[in-house]
Amino acid sequence: MRRMMLIKGILILCLTIGCNKQLDIDSTKTVGDKNFWQSYKDTRAALLGIYGLMRAALSDNGCFWMYGELRNGDFTAVQRPDLDAVIKGKLNAAFPLFEGLTNWRRFYAVINAANIFLERVGDVKQLDPKYSDQNMRVDIAQIRFLRAFSYFWLTTVWGDVPFVLNSHDGSFENKPQEDKEKILAFVESEMLAAAADLPFNYSSNDPQQLGDYYNEPSSRWLSVLARKLSVYGVLAHVAAWRGDYRSVYAYSKFVLDNKDRSGMYYEPDTYWISAPNGMFQGHKTNQLYGLNFEFDNQEGTFSGHFEEFTLAEPLVRKSLPDIYVTRDSITSIFSTPLDTRFSLDPVTGKPKYPDRWFANFDSDIPIFCKIKVIQKDGSDPSFRLYSSCLIYTRLEEMALLNAEALAVIGNRTDAINSLNSVRNLRKVPLFTDNGSEDLLDAIFLERRKEMMGEGHRWFDLVRYHKIKRNNPGFMKLISEGGIYWPVSSVVLRQNPRLKQNPYWN
Known part of the structure; x- marks a missing residue:
């Protein structure tokens, strides 16, 4: 039944997504649209459908790892030249894999479905007395977060991208790219607004979400939906990508200070991270934010x-x-x-x-x-x-991001404490001020070890080199826009107002 509800949500959203040429999604309308958005069951199906679209956007072609783990990373290709090209940063290579990786359509599918939800959810509120103000407020917060999260991925992968905030009922004009900093400011603002309305846990009598959410117990929603701390965890990454390390510190500290309110704790045993029934199995409270x-x-x-x-x-x-x-x-x-x-x-x-x-x-x-x-x-x-489970962030990762922020803003003592909180868990000698290690190097090395395989390595490298500024080759890559992927030729052909990222011309 749950699977059928999710499938129904995804199908309806895919059918009702109004799309344009610049986004490379076929424009379609559904005859069933008039009969949707009638009851809270429809909002539930649509909500889960958008989570499904987000999951598909990140898992299609393994793009979560292609974008975040393989490029300039620690992995070596065995016999696949397409994966070798990703690893070596040859992102305009002529392999079928790259046709999907360079096309942003799946992220705009999330965005457009979210826009439709935000435009139509009020209809359900008017028609269905079972759909409470609180339920709608929590639903809207999740949708705003998912839309912002999709835009965050778009800007970290492609830089400047089209900025669309309504569905236009399926009719669009071609739009040029908007400045990535404008979009990132929107992302941060939207996520802060979403976090304000989300509970620490669902169906747990949190004041912001009383009773059973959609008549399901807390076990149903455990690490399935974005919670308050999920959003703050992602916000820390948004701020880090923007180079705003005081905000990184504030957001990550909020997560670490409030982890008990979501029943979260540091995992002391690597067995339970790597076991088949451990951290990555899904429905685990320590998944700060992931997609099951x-x-x-x-x-x-x-x-x-x-x-x-x-x-x-x-x-x-x-x-x-x-x-x-x-x-x-x-x-x-x-x-x-x-x-x-x-x-x-x-x-x-x-x-x-x-x-x-x-x-x-x-x-x-x-x-x-x-x-x-x-x-x-x-x-x-x-x-x-x-x-x-596709895990975007977890507590140990957040502690190390907190250490990174503290080191950058000059709070060396607390940065060492955050770093050592993870080192101590893994039986690694504690960092000391009188040793030979560079603090930032030690923090990023610990991230490299702890988060290997979890889609962070490339983004860590970009942040590291922006901080250290001691690698001329990488700084040239940053200044010329080479840290971004090329835009799909299919997308460029469909919208003449778009421009290829200059590095890939």
Whole structure:
């Protein structure tokens, strides 16, 4: 029933999305549109449908990892030249994969569906007495967040993009790109407004959402919907991308100070991060913000998961992974002897934790196995149906972003404390002021280790080099707009008012 409701929501939204040439989405109208937006059941279906569109936008072609993990990252392609091109930053290469990765249509599908929701939700309020003011307020807050989150992705991937805030009933004029800073200011403003109306948890008698949300218990919504802390966690990333580190500190501190109110805690055991029934299984309170693929709701998929690229024998029946981290890189990155993510026994030379971040370390091609949710619990290697959650941020990541902000604004003592809160969890020697390590280098190295495979590496590199400004080649890439992706040739042909990102001309 839940799966059918989600499918219904997505289908209706896809049919009612009014779209234009500049967004590269076919314009369609649905005959059923008049019969929709009648009751709270319709708003529920539409709400979940937009979450589904957001999930599809980030998982299509594995773009969450193509944009955030592979480019200039730690992974090496085994036999796929298209993935090798992503890793090496050759983003205008002529591979079918790039036709999807350079096309922003899936993010505008989220935006247009959100615009329709915001324009029509008032109809339901007028027609259905069961649809309360509070329910509508919480729904609108989530939709505003999802629309802003989609725009955040658009600006971090492409820079300047078209800015559309209404559905126009399916009729649009071609629009040029708007300045990315204008859009990012909107994103931050919208997310702050959304956060103000969202609860810390759903169906938990939070004053901002009393009773059972859509008549479902709290267990149904656990880490499925955006909560107040979810939005503040994403806001910290928005501010970091803008270089506003005082706001990064404020937003991340709010998350860390209020984690108990959402039942969140630091995960001390890397087993429960990497276990098939651990952090990435979904419905886990410590997923600060993520998008679930629930196996029990028949949402598992064969593609759109990092496991599709990283797993091989003996975890799944596949002779070689598509990408891997070399042994030299592993031992260089994870160089301390007690690190519970990966470390080598000094006597035997064997990995102490062969099932955490890496498996098959002794082979020429180690397996990155941190994320391995096969079916529901990883028990059947013969059937590669994955249901891992796409996690955007979690508490440990937020603590390290907090440390980054504190270091940049000059609060060295608290920055060290935030860094050491994660180092201590992973049995890594604590950072000390009288050591030889550079504080910012140490923070970004810890992020590299803790968040490997979670879609942060490229964005971390951009922020790091903007702060340090000691790599002329990377600074040239930033100044010339090379950190952004090229715009799809299909999109450019359909709208003559759009321009290719200059770096890719």
